[in-house]
Amino acid sequence: MGAWREPLPDGRAVELRATSRADGDLFVDGPADALIARRRAVVDRPWVWLRQVHGDRVVVVGPDDPATVAGAEADAAVTTRADVALAVHGADCGILGLWSPEGVVGVAHAGWKGLVAGVIPAAAAAMRSLGASRVSAVAGPCIGPECYEFGADDLASVEAVLGPEVRGTTSWGTPGLDLPAALAAACATADVALVAPASPCTACEVDLHWSHRARADTGRQAMVVWLEPGGAR
Numbered sequence: 001m002g003a004w005r006e007p008l009p010d011g012r013a014v015e016l017r018a019t020s021r022a023d024g025d026l027f028v029d030g031p032a033d034a035l036i037a038r039r040r041a042v043v044d045r046p047w048v049w050l051r052q053v054h055g056d057r058v059v060v061v062g063p064d065d066p067a068t069v070a071g072a073e074a075d076a077a078v079t080t081r082a083d084v085a086l087a088v089h090g091a092d093c094g095i096l097g098l099w100s101p102e103g104v105v106g107v108a109h110a111g112w113k114g115l116v117a118g119v120i121p122a123a124a125a126a127m128r129s130l131g132a133s134r135v136s137a138v139a140g141p142c143i144g145p146e147c148y149e150f151g152a153d154d155l156a157s158v159e160a161v162l163g164p165e166v167r168g169t170t171s172w173g174t175p176g177l178d179l180p181a182a183l184a185a186a187c188a189t190a191d192v193a194l195v196a197p198a199s200p201c202t203a204c205e206v207d208l209h210w211s212h213r214a215r216a217d218t219g220r221q222a223m224v225v226w227l228e229p230g231g232a233r
Contacts, residue, residue, distance in 0.1 A: 004138050004196060009101055011230030012082075016097035017042055018140030018223050020208050025219035026089060028071075042085075043226055049087045050074045054113040058106075058126040061086070075114050076123035078106035080130055085226040091212040092143040092202050094183045095223035098123060098192065100132030105225045112154065115182050116161050121190035136193040140223045141209050144201030145178035146171040148213065162186060 004016040019026060024038040028049050039047050048061055051073045059072045061079035077086045078098075086107040088095050093111035108114075108123045124135045145168025155175055158166045162185040168178035180198040187194040202221075203214035210217035 004097070006099055006136070008103055010103065012103055013228045013230075014099040014103070014105055014225065015043070015228055016099075016138055016223070016225050018095065018097075018138075019221045020141075021210065021219070021221075023221075025210075026087075026222045027218060027220040028089060042222070042224055045083060045085050045226065046070070047085050047087050047224070048077050048079070049089070050077060050109065052088065052109045054109075054111050054117070056114065056117040056119045056122045058119075058122050060126055060130070075110070075119045076106060076108040076126070078104060078123060078126045078130060080104050082227040082229070085224050087222050087224045089220040089222045090140070090142065090202075091210040091217055091220050092148075092214075094142045094179055094198060095140040095221070096120070096123075096137050096183065096187075097140070097223050097225040098127060098135055098137045099225065100127060100135050102131050102133060103227055104130045104132040104135075105227060107223055107225050110183060110186065112150075112158050112177060112179070112182065115186050116157055118161075120183075120186040120192065124190040124192050134193065135191070136195050137187055138196035139180070139183055139194065139198035141200055141202050141205070141221065142179050142183070142198045143203050143211060143213055144180065145169065145176040147201055147203035147211075148176045148179060149174050150177040158182060162189070
């Protein structure tokens with residue numbers, strides 16, 4: 001999934017964008033001037049970004065909240081505002097964009113700890129509190145099971161919450177976490193329709209995405225979601 005456009009019943013549209021290396025490093029603590037320019041190249045409006053902590057906290061960006069809400073310690077954000085872009089970042093973890101027919105939009109950063117904590121159900125619940133009826137999602141790139149060797153105890157923790165489908169096997173034959181399957185299971189638990197699953201593997205796609213686990217990359221790709229008025233492209 002690179003870009004996704006979802007028309008809304010009222011004529012507006014939700015725009016979702018999973019960035020890649022071609023868009024430049026979007027690490028939130030990178031050089032400010034370069035970061036601002038790269039963000040504007042994706043979408044030229046204030047970004048609500050998060051200091052991600054691998055938990056389940058959701059930031060609700062209300063109509064009167066200033067842009068300085070950006071930088072909150074959380075792993076998901078939701079809003080009905082059309083003047084901001086929501087963003088989460090990753091270099092192996094799951095990054096999801098979410099929306100509803102009513103124009104409630106959200107993002108979620110979902111590594112294994114956040115999945116166990118329940119970040120996707122928390123984000124969906126926050127969206128429903130803003131008036132969302134059905135919640136849908138698309139997933140950006142994340143690490144695949146073929147590259148994600150995982151310890152037995154941690155794997156059991158994820159399985160206990162999301163089921164046996166999260167168990168995978170690495171390309172060298174050891175136990176791995178199937179993070180795309182875990183994201184799908186978490187969405188199903190939260191009654192979120194995952195219409196575009198996570199792809200491709202950040203560790204395999206050396207020229208396309210950053211991977212902290214495979215290459216100790218410091219760069220980050222982003223999932224960015226925003227609302228456009230009717231007829232905009």
